[in-house]
Amino acid sequence: MAKCAICGNRIEELFLGKIKGTIIKGKTVCSDCQRKYKENFLEQL
Numbered sequence: 124m125a126k127c128a129i130c131g132n133r134i135e136e137l138f139l140g141k142i143k144g145t146i147i148k149g150k151t152v153c154s155d156c157q158r159k160y161k162e163n164f165l166e167q168l
C-alpha cells in the first residue's frame with residue numbers, strides 16, 4: 124500500500140495501477156499534499 128511521503132497518509136489505489144496522488148522522483152505524494160504544496164517544494168523531497 125502506498126503512503127504519502129509528506130503526511131504519511133495511505134494513498135488510495137485506483138484501477139490500472141493508478142494512485143490518488145502523484146509520484147515525484149520515486150516518492151508518492153497524496154492528492155491533498157499535491158494541492159497544498161507547490162511543485163518546486165515537492166521536487167526537493
Ligand SMILES: [Zn+2]
Pocket residue numbers: 127128129130131132152153154155156157
Ligand atoms: Zn499527503
